[in-house]
Amino acid sequence: MEVLVILVPLALGLGLVGLIGFLWSLKSGQYDDLEGAAWRAIADDEPARQAPRD
Amino acid sequence: MQATRDFSHYVRDAGSGLSHIDLAVEGVSCAGCMSKIERGLSAIPDVTLARVNLTDRRVALEWKQGALDPVSFIDRLAELGYKAYPFETADAEAAEAEQSGFLLRCLGVAAFATMNVMMLSIPVWSGNVSDMIPEQRDFFHWMSALIALPAAAYAGQPFFRSAFRALRTRNVNMDVPISIGVMLALALSVIETVNHAEHTYFDAAIMLLTFLLVGRYLDQSMRRRTRAVAGNLAALKAETATKFVGPDEISQVPIAAIHPGDVVLLRPGERCAVDGTVIEGRSEIDQSLITGETRHVAAERGTAVYAGSLNISGTLRVRVSAASEATLLAEITRLLDNALQARSRYVRLADRASRLYAPVVHATALLTVLGWVLMGASWHDAIVTGVAVLIITCPCALGLAIPTVQTVASGAMFRAGVLLNSGDSIERLAEVDHIIFDKTGTLTLPELEVVNAADIPEEALRLAGQLALSSHHPVAAAVARTANARSPLPGAVEEPGQGVRGYVGGRELKLGRPAFCGAEHLPSDNACLDPEASIVAFSMGETRYLLSVRQGLRPDAQAVISALLKRGIKVEILSGDREPAVRAAAHALGVSEWRAGVTPADKIARIEELKSGGLKVMMVGDGLNDAPSLAAAYVSMSPISAAHLSQATADLVFLGKPLAPVVAAIDFARKALHLMRQNLWLAVGYNLLAVPIAISGVVTPLIAAAAMSGSSLLVMLNALRARRVAQGRP
Numbered sequence: 001m002e003v004l005v006i007l008v009p010l011a012l013g014l015g016l017v018g019l020i021g022f023l024w025s026l027k028s029g030q031y032d033d034l035e036g037a038a039w040r041a042i043a044d045d046e047p048a049r050q051a052p053r054d
Numbered sequence: 055m056q057a058t059r060d061f062s063h064y065v066r067d068a069g070s071g072l073s074h075i076d077l078a079v080e081g082v083s084c085a086g087c088m089s090k091i092e093r094g095l096s097a098i099p100d101v102t103l104a105r106v107n108l109t110d111r112r113v114a115l116e117w118k119q120g121a122l123d124p125v126s127f128i129d130r131l132a133e134l135g136y137k138a139y140p141f142e143t144a145d146a147e148a149a150e151a152e153q154s155g156f157l158l159r160c161l162g163v164a165a166f167a168t169m170n171v172m173m174l175s176i177p178v179w180s181g182n183v184s185d186m187i188p189e190q191r192d193f194f195h196w197m198s199a200l201i202a203l204p205a206a207a208y209a210g211q212p213f214f215r216s217a218f219r220a221l222r223t224r225n226v227n228m229d230v231p232i233s234i235g236v237m238l239a240l241a242l243s244v245i246e247t248v249n250h251a252e253h254t255y256f257d258a259a260i261m262l263l264t265f266l267l268v269g270r271y272l273d274q275s276m277r278r279r280t281r282a283v284a285g286n287l288a289a290l291k292a293e294t295a296t297k298f299v300g301p302d303e304i305s306q307v308p309i310a311a312i313h314p315g316d317v318v319l320l321r322p323g324e325r326c327a328v329d330g331t332v333i334e335g336r337s338e339i340d341q342s343l344i345t346g347e348t349r350h351v352a353a354e355r356g357t358a359v360y361a362g363s364l365n366i367s368g369t370l371r372v373r374v375s376a377a378s379e380a381t382l383l384a385e386i387t388r389l390l391d392n393a394l395q396a397r398s399r400y401v402r403l404a405d406r407a408s409r410l411y412a413p414v415v416h417a418t419a420l421l422t423v424l425g426w427v428l429m430g431a432s433w434h435d436a437i438v439t440g441v442a443v444l445i446i447t448c449p450c451a452l453g454l455a456i457p458t459v460q461t462v463a464s465g466a467m468f469r470a471g472v473l474l475n476s477g478d479s480i481e482r483l484a485e486v487d488h489i490i491f492d493k494t495g496t497l498t499l500p501e502l503e504v505v506n507a508a509d510i511p512e513e514a515l516r517l518a519g520q521l522a523l524s525s526h527h528p529v530a531a532a533v534a535r536t537a538n539a540r541s542p543l544p545g546a547v548e549e550p551g552q553g554v555r556g557y558v559g560g561r562e563l564k565l566g567r568p569a570f571c572g573a574e575h576l577p578s579d580n581a582c583l584d585p586e587a588s589i590v591a592f593s594m595g596e597t598r599y600l601l602s603v604r605q606g607l608r609p610d611a612q613a614v615i616s617a618l619l620k621r622g623i624k625v626e627i628l629s630g631d632r633e634p635a636v637r638a639a640a641h642a643l644g645v646s647e648w649r650a651g652v653t654p655a656d657k658i659a660r661i662e663e664l665k666s667g668g669l670k671v672m673m674v675g676d677g678l679n680d681a682p683s684l685a686a687a688y689v690s691m692s693p694i695s696a697a698h699l700s701q702a703t704a705d706l707v708f709l710g711k712p713l714a715p716v717v718a719a720i721d722f723a724r725k726a727l728h729l730m731r732q733n734l735w736l737a738v739g740y741n742l743l744a745v746p747i748a749i750s751g752v753v754t755p756l757i758a759a760a761a762m763s764g765s766s767l768l769v770m771l772n773a774l775r776a777r778r779v780a781q782g783r784p
Contacts, residue, residue: 023162032107
């Protein structure tokens with residue numbers, strides 16, 4: 001059962017990665033417009049973009 | 055003089071050579087609108103970002119600095135068929151947004167911690183039944199502690215802070231028992247882990263926080279959404295003023311960019327957006343939004359004008375006396391201050407519940423500890439049992455009982471056209487048994503309309519409407535609106551103070567004063583009956599008609615009043631307007647109790663009189679003169695067209711032309727209060743079942759977790775019923 005010493009921290013580490021992912025998505029504004037996001041997923045194509053920002 | 059529009063006030067520097075502006079857009083409701091707007095705006099050269107937010111109904115735009123004028127975006131959106139206006143985030147809304155982001159972060163941390171602690175707890179639960187090596191169990195417990203302690207320290211902040219604030223002011227709120235429960239559960243669990251015990255409560259404590267944060271977040275996001283809508287509506291009113299930027303040069307700027315000392319131009323038909331003094335010109339102004347009086351007042355050099363006044367006939371130059379929000383008639387300000395101070399602080403249902411709840415729970419826990427010690431148990435075992443009582447009674451369901459109902463009910467009210475300004479207004483609204491209505495702008499519509507339109511031949515009305523489009527006079531605007539006129543008559547000429555003249559097919563058309571149209575001898579039957587109406591005449595060659603223009607009652611006012619009476623609510627009208635006008639409205643609506651010519655101080659006195667009789671009074675009003683009485687009433691409501699100050703003072707704001715939202719709001723509030731009480735009883739019932747188990751000392755963490763999530767789910771599901779009210783049921 002010594003394998004638990006590796007497996008449990010590994011599981012927790014993966015959980016932590018998930019949490020960091022969530023916090024990142026929150027910070028980058030992905031939850032700002034929940035209604036719009038639902039529609040964007042099924043839109044035919046992205047609106048034409050002008051020259052990319054740089 | 056042609057005014058240019060200047061929106062530079064709203065443009066922000068987004069860095070790296072880009073400018074940013076936020077626009078509130080009306081009528082965006084679907085994916086089609088979203089892509090249409092984004093494509094339409096992205097097609098403008100030099101635009102680098104055009105993104106629609108469908109939840110808030112706003113567009114964020116960025117473009118190369120100096121390349122474009124923000125006005126061009128608004129024009130482009132108008133071409134696409136959307137009304138848009140620059141939007142400035144109010145401080146309150148920004149604070150709400152930040153708070154809701156923080157709660158979501160806390161919720162994220164708590165939820166991830168719960169999942170991981172549960173992953174460790176379930177093996178321990180099953181291991182306790184079979185045979186787990188104590189070292190393994192200790193390892194699992196230490197891992198749980200490692201996750202739960204920092205997570206609770208972070209995610210518990212909203213509760214710890216609020217509990218601390220309450221205790222510092224010697225109060226108790228729901229967060230006090232929550233914080234004590236969570237902290238004791240965690241502390242006990244650490245001690246138990248050190249002592250290699252079988253049971254720890256890390257899972258229960260962190261799960262409790264997760265459930266409560268769900269409730270908190272729901273509550274917060276409902277308020278944020280309401281604020282966003284209110285912010286959009288405020289922006290879409292597009293309040294601008296024509297400001298003199300040179301001796302003869304004018305520019306149309308947003309109100310926010312006007313400062314005291316500026317001189318603004320007020321044309322006929324325009325609503326004044328600032329407070330100030332007339333320095334040049336002569337006109338009549340309609341101050342019904344301020345005083346409730348529908349009769350026009352003469353304005354000349356030296357007359358004070360207030361935001362919300364409608365200029366009727368001449369052009370005025372006004373020197374702004376104070377910034378747009380911080381103004382007003384001294385008397386109203388003084389009364390409002392007094393009323394706000396006297397406003398008895400309403401104790402929310404949740405706080406009342408927790409005032410009863412906290413002492414009972416803590417006393418029970420203490421008695422449990424003492425009881426077990428007296429019965430010969432060790433101090434250690436007695437304290438463990440006592441903490442188990444606290445954990446099991448920790449008000450998880452109680453904490454969710456009210457916010458979930460509030461969220462669902464406010465969503466339903468939102469769909470019915472009612473916005474909430476304050477969180478506890480639902481509870482207060484449900485108890486209302488007497489409603490005082492203001493007349494002007496509340497029972498009547500704020501805009502003028504032609505009341506005898508049905509008596510005029512359709513063709514004549516259409517031509518009159520087209521002719522009216524050439525004039526800025528508010529009465530002409532009302533004629534144009536009633537006739538649904540779109541295109542002005544070519545070649546029509548306005549004769550100031552008289553009317554408009556035009557030609558169609560060789561016939562001369564005139565719209566204006568009866569004398570101007572040669573209609574002064576026409577029998578004006580309805581004009582005699584209606585003391586409030588302005589009479590205008592319309593002539594086509596030799597045929598002449600009289601049009602009676604006035605503020606009409608809201609279309610469903612009568613139905614609403616009878617619906618209120620049916621619900622056992624008394625209705626009364628208090629108006630600052632003249633007696634004949636108020637009597638006519640009261641008579642038409644079937645309201646027996648009314649008073650006319652009432653001053654703001656009288657209104658407050660009447661409310662106090664009713665309050666001392668034990669009645670729960672709701673005030674519904676829109677005028678500046680209503681603001682003090684809105685603050686003095688038990689609960690208050692304003693239409694969206696109300697004066698700024700009244701809207702900010704009212705607990706609820708309703709949208710649109712009909713008065714029906716008033717009844718809908720009361721129905722939803724009553725249902726919500728019923729469900730809140732029901733939920734509290736459910737929570738109490740759960741405690742009555744669970745506490746004896748906890749006192750007897752047989753509670754395991756598994757029972758605690760199951761009981762907690764079970765009761766929380768029950769309460770949440772019950773709250774969903776607040777979405778609907780039975781039609782026609784009081």
